[in-house]
Amino acid sequence: MKRFLILLKNEGRLSLRDMNMPIFALAMPLVILAILGMLYGRTEAATGAAYTFLEQSFGAVCAVSMCAGGLMGLPMVVSDYRERKILKRFRVTPMSPGLLLAVEVAMYMLYCAASLVLCAVAAVCFWGVRLPAHPAAFLGSWLLTMASTLSIGMLVGGVAKDSRQAGVIASILYFPMLVFSGTTVPLEVMPEAMRALMRLFPLTQGIGLMKRTFLGLQAQALLPVCVMLAVTAVCAGLSVRFFRWE
Secondary structure (H helix, E strand, C coil): CCCHHHHHHHHHHHHHCCCCHHHHHHHHHHHHHHHHHHCCCCCCCCCCCCEEHHHHHHHHHHHHHHHHHHHHHHHHHHHHHHHCHHHHHHHCCCCHHHHHHHHHHHHHHHHHHHHHHHHHHHHHHCCCCCCCCHHHHHHHHHHHHHHHHHHHHHHHHCCEEEECHHHHHHHEEEEEEHHCCCCCCHHHHHHHHHHHHHHCCCHHHHHHHHHHHHCCCCCCCHHHHHHHHHHHHHHHHHHHHCCCCC
């Protein structure tokens, strides 16, 4: 545990110096929330709806930090360490792939948690967004969505041979999920054929589940939970099994 905490502290310092994650995982969700708030404010999501558009979109806003950390930040950091031979030096120490990836995942989980708190405070204070109808269910769906997204980053970072390859793979995953999973463009405005395709993304399932639990709607949780659990288990297992030190 001591080794884990020391590594986490060092990685956190390096991440803050780089400033990419503070910008994309903390500032960007707040900017999107502010834009939605200024455009829609307390506008009802639909005629006769008991909730506002911003309340409907809160889960999607939270997912922005997950995309930044899991699909871009984590794989790029690990692959950069591999390319700079830092992992090669780690290999002769008691460091294990599981420990290294766990430290990176924990750091990005902290970013996601900080983003959630900042967005919640801003949404409540400036636009009167009500707290989730079922807080425990919402937090459970948020945790599961975050875990499945970060596990994808673990896999990309664990197997990509260098930062260039990791960047290509991360971009292929990041931009479609950011745009089409409901994070920035609501699924409701997409054609049905595209919606059916986008439901294959674990992030789409997670955003849908967060939305329903936040609003207190009846949630068909079996499919999203099974999809995200399966993605988390498979990606995490493969990332450790096929981890490249160099």
